[in-house]
Amino acid sequence: MAEKKATSLYADAFRRLRKNKAAMFGLIFVIFVVFVAIFAPLLAPADPNKIDLQNRLKPMGSPSRICRNGVYILGSDEYGRDILSRLIYGARVSLTVGVMTQLITTAIGVVIGSLAGYYGGVIDMVMMRIADMLFAFPELLFYIGMMFALGPGLTNMFIALSVIGWAGKARLVRSQVIYLKETEFVEAAKAQGFSDFRIIVKHILPNCMGPIIVSVSLGIPGAILAEAGLSFLGLGILPPTPSWGNMIRSASAYLRIQPWYAVWPGVVLMLATFAFNLLGDGLRDALDPRLKQ
Amino acid sequence: MVQYIVRRLLYSIPVIIGVTLITFILLNVVPGDPVLEMVGKYADPEAIEQIREQLGLNDPLVVQYMRFLFNLLRGDLGKSFKTNLPVSKMIADTFPTTLKLALSSYLVAIVLGVSVGIISAVKQYSILDRSMMILALAGVSAPVFWVAVVAQLIFGLKLGWFPISGYYSFRHMILPAIVLGTRFAASIARYTRSALLDVIRQDYIRTARAKGLSERRVIFIHALKNAMIPVVTILGMQLSGLLTGSILTETVFAIPGLGRLSVWALSERDFPLVQGTVVFTAIVYILGNLIVDISYAFLNPRVRLK
Numbered sequence: 001m002a003e004k005k006a007t008s009l010y011a012d013a014f015r016r017l018r019k020n021k022a023a024m025f026g027l028i029f030v031i032f033v034v035f036v037a038i039f040a041p042l043l044a045p046a047d048p049n050k051i052d053l054q055n056r057l058k059p060m061g062s063p064s065r066i067c068r069n070g071v072y073i074l075g076s077d078e079y080g081r082d083i084l085s086r087l088i089y090g091a092r093v094s095l096t097v098g099v100m101t102q103l104i105t106t107a108i109g110v111v112i113g114s115l116a117g118y119y120g121g122v123i124d125m126v127m128m129r130i131a132d133m134l135f136a137f138p139e140l141l142f143y144i145g146m147m148f149a150l151g152p153g154l155t156n157m158f159i160a161l162s163v164i165g166w167a168g169k170a171r172l173v174r175s176q177v178i179y180l181k182e183t184e185f186v187e188a189a190k191a192q193g194f195s196d197f198r199i200i201v202k203h204i205l206p207n208c209m210g211p212i213i214v215s216v217s218l219g220i221p222g223a224i225l226a227e228a229g230l231s232f233l234g235l236g237i238l239p240p241t242p243s244w245g246n247m248i249r250s251a252s253a254y255l256r257i258q259p260w261y262a263v264w265p266g267v268v269l270m271l272a273t274f275a276f277n278l279l280g281d282g283l284r285d286a287l288d289p290r291l292k293q
Numbered sequence: 294m295v296q297y298i299v300r301r302l303l304y305s306i307p308v309i310i311g312v313t314l315i316t317f318i319l320l321n322v323v324p325g326d327p328v329l330e331m332v333g334k335y336a337d338p339e340a341i342e343q344i345r346e347q348l349g350l351n352d353p354l355v356v357q358y359m360r361f362l363f364n365l366l367r368g369d370l371g372k373s374f375k376t377n378l379p380v381s382k383m384i385a386d387t388f389p390t391t392l393k394l395a396l397s398s399y400l401v402a403i404v405l406g407v408s409v410g411i412i413s414a415v416k417q418y419s420i421l422d423r424s425m426m427i428l429a430l431a432g433v434s435a436p437v438f439w440v441a442v443v444a445q446l447i448f449g450l451k452l453g454w455f456p457i458s459g460y461y462s463f464r465h466m467i468l469p470a471i472v473l474g475t476r477f478a479a480s481i482a483r484y485t486r487s488a489l490l491d492v493i494r495q496d497y498i499r500t501a502r503a504k505g506l507s508e509r510r511v512i513f514i515h516a517l518k519n520a521m522i523p524v525v526t527i528l529g530m531q532l533s534g535l536l537t538g539s540i541l542t543e544t545v546f547a548i549p550g551l552g553r554l555s556v557w558a559l560s561e562r563d564f565p566l567v568q569g570t571v572v573f574t575a576i577v578y579i580l581g582n583l584i585v586d587i588s589y590a591f592l593n594p595r596v597r598l599k
Contacts, residue, residue, distance in 0.1 A: 022427070129307075129311075132308060132311075133308060133311035133312060133315060134315075136308045136309075136311065136312050136575060136578065136579050137312065137315070137575050137578070138532075138533040138534075138536040138537045138574060138575070138578050139533060139537060140537030140540065140541075141536065141537055141540070141555075141571060141574055141575065144540070144555070144559065144571075145316065145319050145320070145567075145571050146319065148320075148559050148567065149319050149320060149322050221434065225434075225436050228436050228438075228439075229436060229437075229438060229537075229541060232436075232438050232541065233540075233541070233544065233556060233559075234560070235559070245436075248436075248438065248439055248442060251442075252442050252545070255442070255445065255446055255450060256450060259446050259450070262439075262442050262443070262446065263443060263446075265439070266435070266436065266439030266440075266442070266443065269435075269436055269439065270431065270434050270435045270436070270439070273434035273435075273436075274430065274431050274434035277430055277433065277434050278430065281430070
């Protein structure tokens with residue numbers, strides 16, 4: 001190193017991330033999916049719920065009366081709806097579920113984790129035992145039970161995925177806080193007479209951001225897959241709202257007639273989760289250089 | 294060692310109780326009356342009241358929960374609303390099928406995952422390594438039910454190599470095992486690779502090489518044994534995915550196992566059956582983790598001392 005410039009952790013991490021080709025590919029694809037979801041009405045050739053019963057289960061490239069460009073680019077489904085448009089709108093559902101559950105679980109996890117880690121004692125005991133019990137369920141099984149209890153729908157999906165999800169985040173933050181509260185800079189802050197709240201928020205939490213960011217970026221694909229799995233079982237997002245999971249569910253009945261109908265939602269689903277996983281892996285390497293060595 | 298096992302066993306008791314409690318609470322917030330689901334909307338109100346009394350649904354929830362817990366201890370999970378068979382019998386009938394699916398998938402996962410992991414680690418940063426690791430990450434990202442549907446499409450409908458539904462013969466078992474196993478092979482490969490890379494840099498491996506042992510001997514005899522320790526943990530961590538993956542796989546391939554039974558119970562809103570399958574699966578999961586922890590302690594003596 002010829003010159004040593006003072007760089008912040010994040011500038012440093014971003015520099016490392018930029019060098020990681022796989023992670024950059026992930027990032028670009030994630031941005032692409034977000035773009036598609038936001039501009040869905042402009043990008044989709046047709047209204048995703050527009051039905052044309054005379055053109056059911058048409059193969060790719062068939063002429064269409066409902067699409068602006070006059071062609072079913074990826075074919076039509078069992079109601080003659082445009083598969084491509086439904087995929088585009090499905091991105092909205094997947095992203096909403098992914099992002100919302102991560103927001104909710106991170107908010108709860110950070111509060112509980114930092115309280116449990118900083119104060120220890122009874123709060124810590126109770127919180128961590130509750131987390132243990134939630135972890136004792138196979139995840140999807142718990143989600144299935146929750147969705148059965150609450151009924152299908154987007155809001156209930158947020159609730160179901162968050163009830164378990166906070167526990168992982170809380171554990172992560174707790175372990176970081178326990179380590180950080182013994183460090184010298186926190187002791188220095190205590191010696192200055194700062195309040196606990198200020199120490200946690202201003203001194204400890206900023207130092208936990210790395211692991212939290214990684215956990216969020218790897219949590220999003222997890223939530224997207226969970227949504228797809230639940231919708232596939234008919235417990236998540238119900239048709240006619242398009243979701244990649246419920247599209248695969250409907251398509252599996254028409255494998256013989258329109259095989260591509262089942263293929264596309266899965267391809268999109270896989271690419272999206274793959275991109276998030278690549279980005280998450282890259283962020284982990286970038287934010288924690290020790291792991292790489 | 295015995296002390297460790299006893300401690301772990303004792304620790305799983307409160308966890309199991311917690312799981313039953315959570316399941317019980319969950320199913321009691323379900324809107325709708327289970328008895329109405331059972332007898333239909335047009336039943337005589339008096340008859341409904343009688344059934345409620347018989348099933349003990351008029352007792353306070355605490356009493357109902359305690360009864361559920363004690364019956365569970367005796368292996369009694371109640372009777373299914375739809376079939377009127379004991380839930381424990383229905384589970385006992387389907388669980389061996391799920392176990393068969395799970396074990397065959399594990400086998401596929403371990404063989405495939407460990408071999409890919411070894412090749413990747415030995416040829417670190419080669420094109421082969423990079424492409425296999427990218428494939429493994431793609432494998433982790435693919436939803437298992439979709440892979441199952443596509444496998445049906447290609448190997449069942451197009452090529453006609455395997456039957457696409459049912460579970461009667463060895464040929465029926467192959468496709469589901471590969472579908473479910475490949476998914477776990479992906480993460481086993483990733484962990485085997487990093488564990489092996491870790492071990493390869495240790496002093497005793499350098500010593501083994503310095504002694505002039507063949508590379509093959511160094512990797513397979515000296516390195517792999519120690520690299521397997523974290524891999525065993527992964528097997529445990531995947532138990533959850535395996536159990537829930539089997540729910541989806543069984544649904545796609547119409548395999549009459551526990552997973553399909555739970556989905557059926559849900560669609561029929563058969564409360565005792567839902568409760569029974571959820572609690573049973575959770576307990577299997579807890580016990581499976583227990584076995585993994587114990588074998589981990591067996592492989593790695595340092596764990597026991599903590």
